[in-house]
Amino acid sequence: MDRVALRGLKARGHHGVFPREREEGQTFIVDLVLSLDTRPAAADDDLTKTVHYGVVAEEVVAVVEGDPVDLIETLAERIAQQCLKHDVVREVEVVVHKPDAPITVPFDDVTITISRSRV
Numbered sequence: 001m002d003r004v005a006l007r008g009l010k011a012r013g014h015h016g017v018f019p020r021e022r023e024e025g026q027t028f029i030v031d032l033v034l035s036l037d038t039r040p041a042a043a044d045d046d047l048t049k050t051v052h053y054g055v056v057a058e059e060v061v062a063v064v065e066g067d068p069v070d071l072i073e074t075l076a077e078r079i080a081q082q083c084l085k086h087d088v089v090r091e092v093e094v095v096v097h098k099p100d101a102p103i104t105v106p107f108d109d110v111t112i113t114i115s116r117s118r119v
Helices: 019-024 039-044 053-065 072-083
Strands: 002-013 026-036 091-097 111-117
Touching: 002 053, 026 053, 026 072, 053 072, 072 091, 072 111
Parallel strands: none
Antiparallel strands: 002 026, 026 091, 091 111
């Protein structure tokens, strides 16, 4: 499988278990690796035979900005399922970063990483 990666997609969402997170929102950062066979697109130099990463980026941002969830695990799952709606995408790895998580000690980032594939 070939891979198309998008790194550092940023969007503001209202996800979290605490009222402040839901009310004020915060920035989430998403990294994606989409696995697919790019040979048909490359052979014909045809965008319609691959995944349009600009469209995927817009869809992922819409998920992050969409309906709130308590857990970043749920958010990652929603993003993965959105990516798998593209017929050529066979597998996806999603990393959701929550750099402003409400943690009381110094930290750099909180992430969840999931991998999903067509079964």
